[in-house]
Amino acid sequence: MTFFTVVIRSLTRRRLRTGLTIVGISIGIAAVVALVGISRGFETSWQAGMNSRGTDVVVSSMGSALTPKPFDASVIDRIKPIPHVAETCSILVELISVESADMMIVSAREWGAFSWRNLKLVAGRLPNDASERAVVLGKTAAEVLKKKPGDTLQLETEELLVSGIVDGGAVVENGSVILSLSLLQEITGNEGRINIIDIRVTPGTTPEELKQVCAQITAAVPETRAVAAGEHIRDSQAYRMISAMSWGTSLLAVLVGVLGVMNTMLMTVFERTHEICVMLAIGWKRNRIVRMILLESALLGFLGGVVGGIIGVVGVKLLVQTPAMKGMLEPDLRPELLLSAVAIAVLVGIFSGLYPAWRSSRLTPSHALQG
Amino acid sequence: MMNTNPEATEAACVFEAVGLSKDYDDGQVRALRGVNFRILQGEFIAIVGSSGSGKSTLLQMLGALDHPSSGSLLYRGKSLTEYPDLSAYRAHEIGFVFQAFHLLPTFTALENVQIPMFETNRSASERKQRAIELLTLVGLEHRLHHFPSKLSGGERQRVAIARSLANDASVLLADEPTGNLDSENTVLILDLLIRLRREKCFTLVLITHDMSIARQAERILTMKDGSIISDARNHEPAPLK
Numbered sequence: 001m002t003f004f005t006v007v008i009r010s011l012t013r014r015r016l017r018t019g020l021t022i023v024g025i026s027i028g029i030a031a032v033v034a035l036v037g038i039s040r041g042f043e044t045s046w047q048a049g050m051n052s053r054g055t056d057v058v059v060s061s062m063g064s065a066l067t068p069k070p071f072d073a074s075v076i077d078r079i080k081p082i083p084h085v086a087e088t089c090s091i092l093v094e095l096i097s098v099e100s101a102d103m104m105i106v107s108a109r110e111w112g113a114f115s116w117r118n119l120k121l122v123a124g125r126l127p128n129d130a131s132e133r134a135v136v137l138g139k140t141a142a143e144v145l146k147k148k149p150g151d152t153l154q155l156e157t158e159e160l161l162v163s164g165i166v167d168g169g170a171v172v173e174n175g176s177v178i179l180s181l182s183l184l185q186e187i188t189g190n191e192g193r194i195n196i197i198d199i200r201v202t203p204g205t206t207p208e209e210l211k212q213v214c215a216q217i218t219a220a221v222p223e224t225r226a227v228a229a230g231e232h233i234r235d236s237q238a239y240r241m242i243s244a245m246s247w248g249t250s251l252l253a254v255l256v257g258v259l260g261v262m263n264t265m266l267m268t269v270f271e272r273t274h275e276i277c278v279m280l281a282i283g284w285k286r287n288r289i290v291r292m293i294l295l296e297s298a299l300l301g302f303l304g305g306v307v308g309g310i311i312g313v314v315g316v317k318l319l320v321q322t323p324a325m326k327g328m329l330e331p332d333l334r335p336e337l338l339l340s341a342v343a344i345a346v347l348v349g350i351f352s353g354l355y356p357a358w359r360s361s362r363l364t365p366s367h368a369l370q371g
Numbered sequence: 372m373m374n375t376n377p378e379a380t381e382a383a384c385v386f387e388a389v390g391l392s393k394d395y396d397d398g399q400v401r402a403l404r405g406v407n408f409r410i411l412q413g414e415f416i417a418i419v420g421s422s423g424s425g426k427s428t429l430l431q432m433l434g435a436l437d438h439p440s441s442g443s444l445l446y447r448g449k450s451l452t453e454y455p456d457l458s459a460y461r462a463h464e465i466g467f468v469f470q471a472f473h474l475l476p477t478f479t480a481l482e483n484v485q486i487p488m489f490e491t492n493r494s495a496s497e498r499k500q501r502a503i504e505l506l507t508l509v510g511l512e513h514r515l516h517h518f519p520s521k522l523s524g525g526e527r528q529r530v531a532i533a534r535s536l537a538n539d540a541s542v543l544l545a546d547e548p549t550g551n552l553d554s555e556n557t558v559l560i561l562d563l564l565i566r567l568r569r570e571k572c573f574t575l576v577l578i579t580h581d582m583s584i585a586r587q588a589e590r591i592l593t594m595k596d597g598s599i600i601s602d603a604r605n606h607e608p609a610p611l612k
Binding site for chain 1: 437
């Protein structure tokens, strides 16, 4: 029998209580994994979409909404002359309900610009020109909307032809309805307005030069902000808000976990007062009792962390398969996130065990002779 | 009245109490009133007295489970207050046998006996081997993997005795060890304690209110109202029938 056996035996004596405590922590940890995984996934998915389009700089006016505020499309004339700006693509992106999908990315791109070039046709064809009243669907969007080339798609009040299905090389691209900029401007009454400009810089532009390009664009078009594509999402207020809410909710969930473990460990100490006194009477040092209680609570945290990690991963995977979320993002569930979640759970366990451990260390062995 | 034994010598003296007192509730309850005595190496002493006489308090002092209010208690010539770590004293010098056994309910007999050995340098396999030897010594080799709830009262006390000997204690303090046992098991447990004391030469301090049990000891301290009122040699210990 090892010291660890003693710890395990203490936890298994009240299996239901131990189980419920683990469930309590695991819900908190599952929330951490799910919310952080989704908010990071939001960032990486949009990032991947930009990489797929070959965008180096994004010009937008990111407010607190999920999509940027529209601005005048003519600002492009002030951007094109800036050194290192090789190509531009004006975009109007909206998150709107499309037929059976509650929320879908509708991405309208300047006809002929570079953002069309990454789209690989899976079926059908691209629209013939900017004026054709047709859309192409990313392959996930087509799956969600149950459309094939030749079908029609109701977008706002317009019925448009689905001319083709494309593979955009990224979750966000594949989850989008893609059409020409002028068509969406007309449908949504946003003539002459865009909300994003994707920019490609000349090959060989250094990161320092890229920063200068961003600064020059922001100076030339003060109503917008230009950032390197890698920082675009992180820079947005909406993402910051989502991220802060994720961590805030996670923190609350973890706090509930702390209270759960603390309650369980206090109950354990109260219930085992006499037993702990006997251990002290037969020679156990107080620090061994403290270690025993802390190891028990750390183990509760660890088990809660592992179970919570599994619940979080499975939950998020199921969530992104729902019609409302499909194609919107790919959750970022890197092993580091899971390891961090388990580490947080162990720390929660240890922290929660501190007070009960201190209480147990204050017991006097003379109580062993009573009762 | 000084109740010291005239035969005691410094070298053989295990415990020496001088003016040992213990008060509770800010002096309103005086559990021990300036007790003086010596206990020699290898002695079998019974401490008798009615309930509230102070015998259990005295046992707590000897086992360093509580601190005296005044006076001194020396263990092998050294005051217990000078011990930097009383848990080490309890772990290595003292073995406890309680009236209510106080075995840990979630551990088997074999595991209960190993519990005190965590404070030694023995490896897990050595602890287990030692526990098997001790349980064999008390006749429980066939009950190693039984939990306390599956053992009879007599068997539980035998496990407790094995546990008290786990770290080769030189003093065994037994607080009414037969108090919860029937007459048959009382005889068995007392015989076991006496046999083990002979074999292992430890000092046995046994608390009882039963004179027929006390008469098996070599020396009987009688307590009343927190004082020792007699310290008598028992030249003809009478075995229980």
